[in-house]
Amino acid sequence: REELATLLSEEVGDRAGDWDLAGAIPLETLRRLGGEGVLCAEVPAEFGGRGLSGLDNGELTAHAGTLCSSLRSVMTSQGMAAWTIQRFGTREQRSKELAALTRGDLAAVAFSEPQAGSDLSAIATTVVDDGDSVVLNGHKVWSTASAYADVLVVFGRYQDGAAAVLVPTRAPGVTVRPIPQPLGCRAAGHADVLLEDVRLPATRVLSGASVALGLLTTIALTYGRLSVAWGCVGIIRACLGAAASHARDREQFGKPLAEHQLVARHLAEMYVAEQTATRLCEHASGCWDSRSAELSSASVLAKHAAAGHAAHTASAAVQILASAGSVDGGTVARAYRDAKLMQIIEGSEEICQLILAERALERVT
Ligand code: FAD
Incomplete structure (x- = not known):
């Protein structure tokens, strides 16, 4: 894991702000990281991957999150596709x-x-058998990293259930339309995708058979929730680091900002956020590694809590840096925009709360 973290640090360097402003990460950087197995580091060695445990992959994802949330988003997509x-x-x-x-x-x-x-049971994309082929029609939106992707894992209706289909982005009938200037994670390659009579060999349907849509999406999303949760830990760590060093070095009213109690309180809350989110992510990754039945709810809990802490911490960090944090592309300004999106994706705040409320009700005897 250390070797992969070093590679990430070297590839990102001080370029995250420039990528954010440009709205793109150089493709060769992504290919290099992908070729080293960093973007889906949990893939077992027998399939050419790094075979990291869920916990180690989580910490690696958090490291990516401290450096660049756009790159971490690409990593989440690649990992979710691989899973x-x-x-x-x-x-x-x-x-x-x-x-x-x-x-x-x-x-x-x-x-x-x-x-x-939020309601994935309304997916309308169709996958229809036609001899040795399948034909896809549909309209997908906000697919992270699809502006860079060679292949899309498309979820659609198939036979009497659903299927995930591996769709090459260069296949005839596929149109990838990048989303201009998203609020945050601006270099993550978000795009809408049109699928118009896309004909592919039937071997592109994963497992070759239909499965229940709910099962398919829940299993894929569980990886995504864990990955986003760890990415939020990275955002919190980056903000805490920037805010603490600024509060120590900058003086107002004759003493460092950190010695003003209202500023110190922000730092304390940021530290609590970092510790709480990390512990919840460790617990969820522990559930992943031990194949615990608690995994699904633990991943929702970790994602929900970490995203909320990331959004609050990023806001507090901008507050502490004030004018010094108000520069577009800077660490805390980027985090402020990126963190808000974490409360929307992989199950919004409200959807996570509904799931967690069910969990709470299960406990009533
Ligand atoms: P809606 O579902 O319309 O919800 C709008 C609001 O209503 C939200 O606040 C929601 O919480 C609330 N709401 C909805 N239903 C309920 C309810 N039952 N009870 C209470 N409140 C409710 N999709 C992909 O397929 N692949 C990706 O890689 C991907 N990446 C994304 C990256 C970003 C940055 C963003 C912004 C989106 C991405 N998405 C992706 C789409 C994302 O999954 C959806 O935006 C998300 O599921 C919410 O759907 P929606 O935006 O249509 O909001």
């Missing part, structure tokens, strides 16, 4: 497709549609 292939692919599909993703091919996942946001 979906690993979980639902046949042996042959896993061998071929996971090897491609650890050689530098880039992937994105496409669940959301204009009428299917």
Whole structure:
């Protein structure tokens, strides 16, 4: 893990702000990181991956989050795509497709549609058998990293259930439309995707059979929630670091900002946020590694809490840096915009709360 973290630090350097302003990460950087297996580091060694545990992959993801949330978002997409292939692919599909993703091919996942946001049961994209082929039609929105991707994991209706289909972005009928100037994670390659009579070999359907839509999306999203949660830990750490050093070095009214109690209180709350989010992520990754039945709710809890802490911490960091933090592309200004989006994706605040409320009710005897 240390070696991969060093590689990430070297590749990002001090360029995250420039990528944010430009709205893009250089493709060669992503391919290099992908080719080293950093972007989906949990893929087992037998498929060419680094075989990291959930916990180690989580800490690596947090490290990416401290450096650049756009890059971390690309990592989440690649990891989610790899996990979906690993979980639902046949042996042959896993061998071929996971090897491609650890050689530098880039992937994105496409669940959301204009009428299917929080409610993924409304997915309308169709996957229809036609001899040895399948034909896809649909409209996907806000697919992170799809502007860079070689392949999309598309979720659609198939036979009497659903399927995830590996769709090459260069296939005839696929149109990828990058979303201009998103609020945050501006270099994450968000795009809408049109699928118009996209004909592919039937072997592109993961597992080759239909599965229940809810099962398919929940399993893929669990990886995404854990990854986003750890990414939020990274945002919190970056903000805490920037705020603490500024509060120590900058003086007003004859003493460092940190010695003004109202500023110190912000720092204390940021520290609590970092510790709380980290512990919840460690617990959820522990559930992942031990295949605990608690995993699904632990990942929702970690994501919900970490995203809330990231949004509050980023806001407090801008407050402490004040004018020094109000520069577009700077660490805390970026974090402020990026963190808000973490409260929307992989289950919004409200959707997470609904799931957690069910968990609370289960405890009533
Ligand atoms: P809506 O579902 O319309 O919700 C609007 C508001 O209503 C929200 O506050 C929501 O919490 C609330 N709400 C909805 N239903 C309920 C309810 N039952 N009870 C209470 N409140 C409710 N999608 C992908 O497929 N792949 C990606 O890689 C991807 N990346 C994304 C990256 C970013 C930066 C963003 C912004 C979005 C991304 N998405 C992606 C889409 C994302 O998953 C959806 O935006 C998210 O699920 C919310 O859907 P929506 O935006 O349509 O909001």
